Amino acid sequence: MRRLFVRLALSSVAALAPLVASAQTLPSGPATAFDGRLTVGAEVVATVGDEDDIAFFNYTDYEHNALRMFRVALAASWRPVTRFAFVTELRSEDLNQVRPYAAYVRVRPWLEHPFDIQVGRIPPSFGAFGRRAYQSDNSLIGYPLAYQYLTSLRPDAVPATVADLLIMRARGWRTTYPIGSQEAGPGVPLVSAFRWDTGIQAHWENHLVDATGGVTLGTLSDPKVDDNNGGKQISGRVAFRPVTGLVLGASAARGDFLADDVVDQLPLDSGSHAQTALGADGEYSRDHWLVRGELVWSRWNMPFASPPTSVNLDALGAWIEGRYRLTPRISLSGRVDRLGFSRIAVGPLLTPTWDAPVTRLEADAGYYLQRNLVVRLAVQYNDRDGGRVHQRTYFSGQLAYWF
Amino acid sequence: MRCRLLIAATFVGCVVAGADHSAARHEPVNGAIRGRVEIRQSLPDVARRPNVSDVGMPRAHDPTDRRRSVVYLETAPRAAFDQREEPHAKLDQRNETFVPHVLAIIAGTTVDFPNNDTTYHNVFSLSSIKPFDLGRYAVGRSKSITFDRPGIVRVFCDIHSHMSAFILVFSHRFFAVTDDEGRYRLDNVPPGTYTVVAWNESAPSETKRVTMPDSGGDIESNFSLGKR
Numbered sequence: 017m018r019r020l021f022v023r024l025a026l027s028s029v030a031a032l033a034p035l036v037a038s039a040q041t042l043p044s045g046p047a048t049a050f051d052g053r054l055t056v057g058a059e060v061v062a063t064v065g066d067e068d069d070i071a072f073f074n075y076t077d078y079e080h081n082a083l084r085m086f087r088v089a090l091a092a093s094w095r096p097v098t099r100f101a102f103v104t105e106l107r108s109e110d111l112n113q114v115r116p117y118a119a120y121v122r123v124r125p126w127l128e129h130p131f132d133i134q135v136g137r138i139p140p141s142f143g144a145f146g147r148r149a150y151q152s153d154n155s156l157i158g159y160p161l162a163y164q165y166l167t168s169l170r171p172d173a174v175p176a177t178v179a180d181l182l183i184m185r186a187r188g189w190r191t192t193y194p195i196g197s198q199e200a201g202p203g204v205p206l207v208s209a210f211r212w213d214t215g216i217q218a219h220w221e222n223h224l225v226d227a228t229g230g231v232t233l234g235t236l237s238d239p240k241v242d243d244n245n246g247g248k249q250i251s252g253r254v255a256f257r258p259v260t261g262l263v264l265g266a267s268a269a270r271g272d273f274l275a276d277d278v279v280d281q282l283p284l285d286s287g288s289h290a291q292t293a294l295g296a297d298g299e300y301s302r303d304h305w306l307v308r309g310e311l312v313w314s315r316w317n318m319p320f321a322s323p324p325t326s327v328n329l330d331a332l333g334a335w336i337e338g339r340y341r342l343t344p345r346i347s348l349s350g351r352v353d354r355l356g357f358s359r360i361a362v363g364p365l366l367t368p369t370w371d372a373p374v375t376r377l378e379a380d381a382g383y384y385l386q387r388n389l390v391v392r393l394a395v396q397y398n399d400r401d402g403g404r405v406h407q408r409t410y411f412s413g414q415l416a417y418w419f
Numbered sequence: 420m421r422c423r424l425l426i427a428a429t430f431v432g433c434v435v436a437g438a439d440h441s442a443a444r445h446e447p448v449n450g451a452i453r454g455r456v457e458i459r460q461s462l463p464d465v466a467r468r469p470n471v472s473d474v475g476m477p478r479a480h481d482p483t484d485r486r487r488s489v490v491y492l493e494t495a496p497r498a499a500f501d502q503r504e505e506p507h508a509k510l511d512q513r514n515e516t517f518v519p520h521v522l523a524i525i526a527g528t529t530v531d532f533p534n535n536d537t538t539y540h541n542v543f544s545l546s547s548i549k550p551f552d553l554g555r556y557a558v559g560r561s562k563s564i565t566f567d568r569p570g571i572v573r574v575f576c577d578i579h580s581h582m583s584a585f586i587l588v589f590s591h592r593f594f595a596v597t598d599d600e601g602r603y604r605l606d607n608v609p610p611g612t613y614t615v616v617a618w619n620e621s622a623p624s625e626t627k628r629v630t631m632p633d634s635g636g637d638i639e640s641n642f643s644l645g646k647r
Binding site for chain 2: 052056341
């Protein structure tokens, strides 16, 4: 399968090569119909990099490697009347299957007021990167750890003891626990950038403030189309734009994390099993510089059967990235990223972190063949305090095209 | 005697008239080429990319005037290349739109790019004749670029993908941008035979051979671009 994927990715790059030569002939804008009420755009991204089936630093929640991925996305917006818009995006990763990444209705009840309601599979109301995961808007090939790196927690299976949890340190790509699903499966990131949640959100803005709030079925780390626990997540973000070019945001979210199938097997009175998250994000751009940073703190309330107790498992992801446009065609980017975990008591002297902390450094160079066609080369270094592989450096290349 | 004087006066008058007539024939008069460029296909506004990440209706932007065409002489008389001044032009940024959408200038012109919008913009071009990137600059500020070489420069905003404009740089002064009704006028064209080109972003260019007579005057030349 991997060889097939690599061949497909390479052949797609090769297929695009003649287009690159005559790059100005590629469409530069979305297709429109019905007097502009229907617009259709697309993004095609081929990323080729080192294999990672030992360290699994860049695996996503769909068991795909973010540094070895062929992704096709088709987005459409249909606005039959001014107040309504139907918005959807279909996406396929590694040509496996086509999934609706987004599908929602947007309503503006009062045309003169910038207040909107969105219902369906909606963009996240938390943080900034979750709505910026397009390759056209991501300055680097890799993803921030908080939005991609798989922790050892699962919504459909839980450890019976602290020891069960610690055995899975640095094994988020494939964890197994005694309670709940007995099948090995991937853990969850703090916030998923690869799936969106289903629910309703409201948004209002003026020249200074931008506020979004939502109620959804899943959680930040485990977005859902079908509810698995009857609980709802409440999330919100407020962003300030004190001066042009500066955006400062603050977010919060809380929702039931564990599936009913797991909770039913837990001792009674095991309490709440929520994921609670707080976030802060910032962006500043000026001249040829763009600097972005984000802080995501997440707490999962995890029940243990033996002894029957609940423990708060915390994680903190923090990253800062910068992009500098060296020439009209060449841009240089870099990101410093850290994901840390809280400590858990095993004995009087032993308090390891419940998952292995990770540090990631990435540097990219991008060359714009056309406004919407870019070639990137990246080097990414990962350091993890645990697991079979502690350090790993990856080289990757990417061709991204969008319209 | 009176008859001889009359004959002599008539002869002199004929000679003078003949001299005036030959002088008019040897001093050519410049004229104008004018007409209309019809765009036969509908040109929808430049649409915003459907961004599913938006948490609200995207901000409305001004429509882009894509019906503007540029008419120019493919080759121009030698005197047309004489340039005595360094002209200025302006490509404004208003309500997430470049105004005008099509700008025609002579080589050596400095174009100002003022940001008269309410948000950041980042004007740039990847054109081979003048690649540039003005970076992000705030409302009320302006940056400038001098275009030295003839050709077509496609201009974009790095932040707003639906913003685009064309700057056509000419080595001579015989060019004109059509008005709201598609009309154009090239003034002060010396006598001669020229290839007149009509350009529009949406259709292949069309050319016509036009001869300006020595007597000058207005020559009409109309174009129809695009699919019927």
